[in-house]
Amino acid sequence: MSSSDSARMRPSPGAAHIDPVDDALRALELFSRAPLSFGGLHLRAWHGPRRQALLGWLRRACENAAGGAGPGWYALAHHTEPDQLETGTDLAESLRLGRPVARPGLLERFTGSVVVLQRGERVSRGLAAPLAAAVDSRRIALILLDESLPDEEGPPEMLLDRLALSLDMRDESAWRSLDALAELARAPRATAERPAANRFLPPAPSGDRGLLELCRAAMLFGINSMRRVEQASMLARMSAAEAMRVPSGEAVVGEAMVSEAAVGKAVAGEPVEPRANDLSLAIRQVLLPRARVIPMMADAEEHDPLEPPPSEEPEPPADLEPQNAEPPPDPGDPQDPSSLPDGSTDRLVEAALSALPPGLLAMIASQIGARAAAARGSGSGRESAKGRGRARSVGARRGRPRGQERVHLLATLRAALPWQRLRQASAQRARDTGEGLASQPSSSRPTAREPVRFHPDDLHVHRERRRRGSTTVFVVDASGSTALQRLAEAKGAVELLLADCYVRRDRVALVSFRGAGAELLLPPTRSLVAARRALTALPGGGGSPIAAGFELAARVAAQLDRAGDDVTVVVLTDGRANLSRDGLPGRERAADEARRVARELSPLATHRVLIDTSVRPEPAAQALAAALAARYVPMPFARARAIRDSIAAATR
Amino acid sequence: MTRSRPVFPFTALVGQREMQRGLLIAAIDPLVGGVLILGDRGTGKSTAVRALAAVLPPIRAVACAYRCEPRATAGLCERCTGKSRARPAASDVPVPVVDLPLGATEDRILGALDLERLMVSGEKVYEPGLLARANRGFLYIDEVNLLEDHLVDLLIDVAASGENRIERESLSVVHPARFVLVGSGNPEEGELRPQLLDRFGLAVEVRTPQDLDQRVEVVRRREAFERDPEAFCAAHARDEAALRAQLVAARRALDKMVFDDALLRQAAALCQQLGTDGLRGELALMRAAKAAAALDGRRVVTRDHLIEVAPMALRHRLRRDPLDETDSSSRVARAIEQVLGSVAA
Numbered sequence: 001m002s003s004s005d006s007a008r009m010r011p012s013p014g015a016a017h018i019d020p021v022d023d024a025l026r027a028l029e030l031f032s033r034a035p036l037s038f039g040g041l042h043l044r045a046w047h048g049p050r051r052q053a054l055l056g057w058l059r060r061a062c063e064n065a066a067g068g069a070g071p072g073w074y075a076l077a078h079h080t081e082p083d084q085l086e087t088g089t090d091l092a093e094s095l096r097l098g099r100p101v102a103r104p105g106l107l108e109r110f111t112g113s114v115v116v117l118q119r120g121e122r123v124s125r126g127l128a129a130p131l132a133a134a135v136d137s138r139r140i141a142l143i144l145l146d147e148s149l150p151d152e153e154g155p156p157e158m159l160l161d162r163l164a165l166s167l168d169m170r171d172e173s174a175w176r177s178l179d180a181l182a183e184l185a186r187a188p189r190a191t192a193e194r195p196a197a198n199r200f201l202p203p204a205p206s207g208d209r210g211l212l213e214l215c216r217a218a219m220l221f222g223i224n225s226m227r228r229v230e231q232a233s234m235l236a237r238m239s240a241a242e243a244m245r246v247p248s249g250e251a252v253v254g255e256a257m258v259s260e261a262a263v264g265k266a267v268a269g270e271p272v273e274p275r276a277n278d279l280s281l282a283i284r285q286v287l288l289p290r291a292r293v294i295p296m297m298a299d300a301e302e303h304d305p306l307e308p309p310p311s312e313e314p315e316p317p318a319d320l321e322p323q324n325a326e327p328p329p330d331p332g333d334p335q336d337p338s339s340l341p342d343g344s345t346d347r348l349v350e351a352a353l354s355a356l357p358p359g360l361l362a363m364i365a366s367q368i369g370a371r372a373a374a375a376r377g378s379g380s381g382r383e384s385a386k387g388r389g390r391a392r393s394v395g396a397r398r399g400r401p402r403g404q405e406r407v408h409l410l411a412t413l414r415a416a417l418p419w420q421r422l423r424q425a426s427a428q429r430a431r432d433t434g435e436g437l438a439s440q441p442s443s444s445r446p447t448a449r450e451p452v453r454f455h456p457d458d459l460h461v462h463r464e465r466r467r468r469g470s471t472t473v474f475v476v477d478a479s480g481s482t483a484l485q486r487l488a489e490a491k492g493a494v495e496l497l498l499a500d501c502y503v504r505r506d507r508v509a510l511v512s513f514r515g516a517g518a519e520l521l522l523p524p525t526r527s528l529v530a531a532r533r534a535l536t537a538l539p540g541g542g543g544s545p546i547a548a549g550f551e552l553a554a555r556v557a558a559q560l561d562r563a564g565d566d567v568t569v570v571v572l573t574d575g576r577a578n579l580s581r582d583g584l585p586g587r588e589r590a591a592d593e594a595r596r597v598a599r600e601l602s603p604l605a606t607h608r609v610l611i612d613t614s615v616r617p618e619p620a621a622q623a624l625a626a627a628l629a630a631r632y633v634p635m636p637f638a639r640a641r642a643i644r645d646s647i648a649a650a651t652r
Numbered sequence: 653m654t655r656s657r658p659v660f661p662f663t664a665l666v667g668q669r670e671m672q673r674g675l676l677i678a679a680i681d682p683l684v685g686g687v688l689i690l691g692d693r694g695t696g697k698s699t700a701v702r703a704l705a706a707v708l709p710p711i712r713a714v715a716c717a718y719r720c721e722p723r724a725t726a727g728l729c730e731r732c733t734g735k736s737r738a739r740p741a742a743s744d745v746p747v748p749v750v751d752l753p754l755g756a757t758e759d760r761i762l763g764a765l766d767l768e769r770l771m772v773s774g775e776k777v778y779e780p781g782l783l784a785r786a787n788r789g790f791l792y793i794d795e796v797n798l799l800e801d802h803l804v805d806l807l808i809d810v811a812a813s814g815e816n817r818i819e820r821e822s823l824s825v826v827h828p829a830r831f832v833l834v835g836s837g838n839p840e841e842g843e844l845r846p847q848l849l850d851r852f853g854l855a856v857e858v859r860t861p862q863d864l865d866q867r868v869e870v871v872r873r874r875e876a877f878e879r880d881p882e883a884f885c886a887a888h889a890r891d892e893a894a895l896r897a898q899l900v901a902a903r904r905a906l907d908k909m910v911f912d913d914a915l916l917r918q919a920a921a922l923c924q925q926l927g928t929d930g931l932r933g934e935l936a937l938m939r940a941a942k943a944a945a946a947l948d949g950r951r952v953v954t955r956d957h958l959i960e961v962a963p964m965a966l967r968h969r970l971r972r973d974p975l976d977e978t979d980s981s982s983r984v985a986r987a988i989e990q991v992l993g994s995v996a997a
Contacts, residue, residue: 037878082755089767100768125798126755133751133794136698137657157841158795161693208868215867224860225694229871395758395802410759410767417770418822529839 018355021176024167025184027285030238031165032061035071035114035141037234038164039227042120042155042289044146045169053181054169055116055143060185062114071141072113076106082126085134091409095452110140120144120155128156135162164231166289210236210274216345217283217352222292236274236282243275280352288353396460411460416452423453470566471507471524472647473605475553477573477613478514479544491535493572493643507565509556510534513549515542516579520552524560543585546577546594546624550601557604569605570647571630574614575621591620598627609647611635658881662703663891666870667861668696673944674856674964675704678832680902680943685853685936686811686833688796688844688968695858696870697836701792705749707892709900711788713745717780718787718828727814727828748789750782750831752807754798761806762818763825778825783816786831796835797842804848807833811851853936854961855968857981902946909942910952918992919958925987928969937965955992962988 031038041058045051063070090103107130117123117131134140144163148154160166169175176184214232223229274282396411474494494510508531510522522534550571557567577590602608608630612621617634625632633646665672671689678687689697713719720732722742752761763781770776782791793799799807810816816829833851837844849855861867877884885892916938923934940961945953967980 082753083757083760094767094771100771124755125795126753126800129754129795133753157693208872211868211871212864215864215871219862219864219867224692226696226860226867226870226874227694229867230874233871233875414765414767414770417767418776526842527840 020356021174023281023284026239027165027235027281028058028167029061030235030242032058033065033238035062036112036138038141038231039135040114040140040142040144040163040165042144042146042160042163042166043169044148044167046147046172047145049178050172050175050181051145051169053178053185057181057185058143059114072110073116074106074110074113075116075118076110078117078119078122078124078127080106080127082124082130085127085130091413095413107134107139110134112139114141114143116143116145118145119147120159121146121148121153123155123159125156125158128159132158132162135159160290161225161227164235164286166285168289210240210279213279213345213348214282214287217279217287217349220293220345220349221287221290223287223290225290228286228290232282232286235286236278239278239281240274243278276348276351279348280355283349283352284356294353395463397463398457398459399461400456400459401461405461408460408462412454412458413452415460416454416458419455419458420453423455427453469507469564470568471509471560472568472570473509473511473524473553473556473560475549475569475571475573476510476512476538477544477546477549477571478512478538478540478542479578480514480541489643491538493641493647494531494535496641496644509560510538511549511553511556512538513545513552514540515545517545518549518552520556524556524565543579544573544577545579545590546573546575547580547590547597550594550597554597554601554604557601561604566607567605568607568609568647569601569628569630570643571608571610571624571628572613572643573610573621573624575610575612575618575624576614577620591623594624595627598624602627602629607631609633611643611646658885659702659706660699660874660877661885661888661892662700662707663895664873664877664884664888665696665700665703666873667863667866668700668858670856670964671697671700671858673947673960674854675700675834676899676947677940677943677961678834678854679704679708680899680947681906681939682830682832684939684943685851685932686835687964688849688852688855689834689836689858690839690855691836691858692860693838695860697858698792698794701790701834701836702749705747705790707895707899708747709896710744710746712742713788714742718784719745719748719789720828721788727830729827748785748787750786750789750791752782752791752793752803754793754795754800756782756803758802758806761803762816763827764820765823776822778818778823780827781816783810783829783831784827787827787829789831790834791831793833793835795837795841796848797837797839797844799848801845804845808847808851849968850932852968854940854964856964857967898947898949901949902943905946905949905951906942908951909946911938911942912952915953915955915958918955922958922962922987922991923966925991926966926970926984928966933966933969937962940965959988959992 028041031041043051043054045054059070059073062073085105085107087105087108088103090101093101093103115131123131131140131142135142142159142163144155144159146155154160211229211233214229214236218229218232396408398415399405401407494508507524507526508522509520509524510531512519512521521538522531525531553569553571557569560567575594576587577594578587579585580590580593608628610621610625610628610630610632612618612625612632612634614621621634622632631646635642635646662672671691674687674689678684689700691697711719712722714722714732716729716731718729718732720728759781761782763779763784766775766777766779769779793807810829811831811833814828814830816825816827818825835844835852861870873884919937919941920934923937926933928934937958941953941957944957944961945951948957950957963981963984967984970980970983
């Protein structure tokens, strides 16, 4: 795209700022030169012509880069059964022909190709794992289409970590128009500018300097995965080498790996030293989208002015680093700028980020918090959509299909085959004597083409396990009236319960409310590590917006319910609401509202417990328990174990 | 899956000493009981496991489906147990390292009726599964903490008994399935079932190097490998051969290791101090210490070896106290200091 093009699309606020779309397209163009080396692309976009157009353009770019016949381009459905990836037996064909027919595995066909995974946010781990391995061994490049909503679980981290690029097209107004994308596809810049030298760029060794800068930058962003640095370095080198316009004599057609190695060897030895521009591109396109911390928040105007700064204090930065079990107290801590003896990386990162239009960075920063929270609950939390609730086959059992059950073909066949000779012989006898009851009319003698004879007894169905998980949602009043006395015990109870749940494979979520509103501190998780971290960060003090807390709890409960979980809601409060949902003080109205929301929450949970944490049984809390239809447990000297026991009693 | 592509050499791994040592120890003495590798994404967990496979010396095996040991008398498959018939010829084969993918079916893991034979001749023949292929080798489960429960159940039985017993689809088969269990995963994304956790002899922790130079070196070597895998492996061939020789020597020395009584008592005291359940921890600790000493070319197990392996042998066996904030590694470290005295001394 020319500069005039970008000017038309999006008014540039200043000459210093680059167009984020231009930037992304540039990275994608480099990706198209060696898709397998980049692992792939995480594409967040709604289904529609715009995404279609972008993929079309990318495919053309890959073809052009390979000089005509590009890498293969395959679509893969998210519900593909994992064993289809490997070579197996083609059941239908085998039955038809009466001899085993092999079915080539999908991965075999995909080797050397770009695979477009549809609705990647719904992919099961069983499918994700072999795909991740295929990306690792450079067999395929994966374009993962992600249509998840902001508060939904995203695709498995296992896959995302392996995809170098990440592109968010969900804000369609900021994107190229369809026409512009179509034009791009018609006349890719690559062919227009470099008709002959448009070959793979050599992945020559990086210069030390660039590598050092990227390693440091990754640390600044709190990125622990070394894969990210590799990917960033790859992009920077490609960018630098392209700028050098390394002419390649060899025409390389076909598989990316081959051509890359060929050209790479041809020019090997000459380290490519990425320039600041190349590093900036890599920082913006590879590191920034996966950042856990945004360094250099010097411009305070990016902060939300509504959020009073002190309330951010209790949030330790470790909270943004879900990958880091304990924030390491070593010199490499990303929070510690003194560990960088040389300020150049800071300047580089600053330059890379400041090239972005104002506002964009703040938006990304706000997404990071949400992602960190989601990551805390991921893993086992992921199961809510992909393992729990939804039935999954765990083998076969003998029986005729009833209701929704599916016939297990393989098992049925295995049951029938050993009897074929006998059955055919008896069928023949029946035909000969003319008194066959169950046999089908057939004139031919048993041959290899004889159809397989099934008896009703052979039938096997998928043994499905519809796991009804169970999740306990804690709703903890962290307001001033309760905070100090009970917060510690509430934390203890959550951990104890989690230890129980852990044995039973149940999950725990934690909603807390105080001050201006409610917060999902711990999305449904089974991870003790994640829970502990959320709990140490649990801040206390401020008003008591019970209604807001219940409202959030109801949202969480509804989501779990949809996923097929049994929900237990445990409320720890003294029941003295003093803030209504719109943030206005007033006990009367707040209490009224709290009871109303409690009635909405009530049907969403299978079990409900309200633990009154005030010193004497509090009428307000009793009223609230009644509205929630919850078991009321006054617990003036709440002890973690006592709370746990009463919950166990209530759910039994 | 990566058969055609050379594997990143073990000796080219940067840092991650605990993981490297843990893997080597498990390779020297299969009785240690395998390794669980816990850590962040992108820290080279799977790379290390695959690298280990490539460096291991080949094993002598009979040409049967289970690679039975030619001179062994126990732990053999049915065919090799038969006294009358002469056993098939033995040859040197690479140590099998079998991946158990998260999405594997029960049939694929346990083995099932051979469909092809059924169709062609109507014969009922058992077709061995992944467990059979892993016999005498390694069974590697990436993201082991995300493994489905019903698959975990299969593994738990087999890992304990060393044999795979199938009674289904009118099959009745028992075959040896002795393997070193290697798992990796990120504990942030889900916990391991305690029963499976217990099957691992060692648990090592791996973290992204926080040292900048080390990080740069990691990426530099990866890039060099990606650019020209063959040349990179050739450059490390001598180191690999040396490590292989070291492993062979260590294995040979294993039976002759000296573990003096005073040290044995200290090892027991350490387990007692930590309240690790059962004897398994103690056994793993002693075996691992022996293997570590053998790896270093020593004949006598020293206190240093005990200190080195204690965290990996014990950290996953501590009784869980959910209210105790201290992580298990530091609890082990504290106990070591109490029982064995200051580590620095």
